[in-house]
Amino acid sequence: MSSPPLRAVLETVASYKPSAGAHGSTARPRPLSANESPHTPLPGIVEAIAAAGSTVNRYPDPGCGALIRAIAKAHGVAEDRIAVGAGSVALLQTLFQAVADPGAEAVYAWPSFEVYPTLAALAGVESVQVPLSDDTHDLRAITSRISSRTRLVIVCNPNNPTGTVVGPEELRTFVESVPPTCLVAVDEAYHEYVRGPAATSALGLCAAHPNLVVLRTFSKAYGLAGLRTGYLVGDAQVVERLRRACLPFAVNTVAQQAAVAALGLEEQLLRRVDSTVAERHRVRDTLVRRGWEIPDSQANFVWLRLGPHAVxxxxxxxxxxxxxxxxxxxxxxxxxxxxxxxxxxLAAADEWSSARQTAVAGAGRTRQAGKETEG
Structure with a gap:
């Protein structure tokens, strides 16, 4: 039986596949694959969710007015510079669609957020992937790949999956070097976990650069991954046009009210982020002491350089x-x-290291025995 013709790209585009579930014992799997907050929602957020639940027979506010006002107050920016979407990934999809004229290109580092290539392909935008240098964005190399066809450049900072960052001065110089006809999107999904001099957000560059937008999410530090809410800050004229491309009613009432409540409890939530950062240091330091190669992550995850042994x-x-x-x-x-x-x-990583050392030693003994037999 023949099937209806769909776009050819759907035959080749990669669909998102979550990590395989743990198996073995009947113990609760330890969920360390999705960069979620390990903390359950604060009581004030739970109360906001419960209250909003009683109104779900009505459509949500399509303009996300209360949420946009709360975001604007939190960042000290005008409301007309903010767009809200069903997670920052939905706003990334809007960006790709908004630049998708025939022949358009998008330039971004690789590996980076694994959904970028899919969003580009579905929008009909050609991906130009620039390899990382020492697990970090090579902004000079990215600049060199910008052409007259480039309509979008994405900098994931901190980068997912490596956790590395580019500093504020390096980023400022890069943004200044990009032609004003090309949109620059700085994906700051993990910004709240950054410490030290690199903690400066690209938000401060937006006023001077109308071609710059910055994306944030409530899924990570704010612990609302299950409600899918993110936002974008940029030039008012750019944001106004991007809002036209956003799907109406995409951010549901429960998500909007929970995000407003989360902003009101930001101080408590960021103390939780501090505890995650402390754990990040502990995990990384432990792994490094035990011989693992781990970049200096500034996100809520660490990256293991395992190459062919990753799977x-x-x-x-x-x-x-x-x-x-x-x-x-x-x-x-x-x-x-x-x-x-x-x-x-960490216990699993230790067992892996021990098993690898045993396997390598066994292979060495086998090779030595073979040489002695030949001799």
């Missing part, structure tokens, strides 16, 4: 009831969870 390590962790995110042939991203979750991951 095997992911399966190893799953067999020990820990789910991690394996990128075949490249590495493994491990979210920072509760202390107990992290300890179980």
């Amino acid at each position: 095997d390590f992911g399966a190893w962790c799953a067999s020990r009831d820990v789910t991690v995110r394996a990128f075949p042939g490249v590495g493994v991203r491990v979210s920072i969870g509760s202390a107990e979750d992290n300890d179980q991951f």
Whole structure:
């Protein structure tokens, strides 16, 4: 039976596949694959969700008015410079669609957020992927790949999956070098976890650069991953046009009210972020002491340079009831969870290292025995 013709790109575009669930014992899997907050919602957020639930027979506010006012107050920017979407990924989709004239290109580092290539392909935009340098954005190389066809450049900062950052001065110089006809999107989904001099947001550059937009999310530091809410800040004229491309009623009432409540409880939520950052340091320092190569992550995850062993390590962790995110042939991203979750991951990593050392030693003995036999 023939099927209706659909776009040819749907035959080749990669669909998002969550990490395989843990298997082995009947213990609760340790969820360290999706960069979620390990903390349950604060009581004030739960109350806002419950109150909003009683109104779901009505459509949500299509303009997200209360939420936009709260975001504008939090960042000290005008309301007309903010667009809200069903997670920052929905706003990324809007950006790709908004620049998708025939022949348009989008330039971004790779590996980076794994959905970028899919969004580009679905919008009909050609991806130009620029390899990372030492797990970090090579902004000079990205600049060199910008052409007359480039309509969008994305800088994921901190980068997902490596957790590395580019500093504020380096980013400012880069933004200044991009032609004003090209849109620059700085994806700051993990900004709240950044510490030190690199903690300066690109939001401060928006006023001087109308071609710059900055994306944020409530899914990570604010702990609302299940409600899908994100926002974008940029030039008012750009934002006004982007709002036209956003799907009406995309951000539901419960999500809007929960996000408003989260902004009102920001101080408490950011203390939770501090605890995650402390755990990030502990996990990374422990792994480095034990011989692992781990970049200096500024996100709520760490990156293991495992190359061809990435998939095997992911399966190893799953067999020990820990789910991690394996990128075949490249590495493994491990979210920072509760202390107990992290300890179980560290134990699995230790077992892996011991098993690898035993296997290597055994192979060496086999080769030596073979040489002696030949001799």
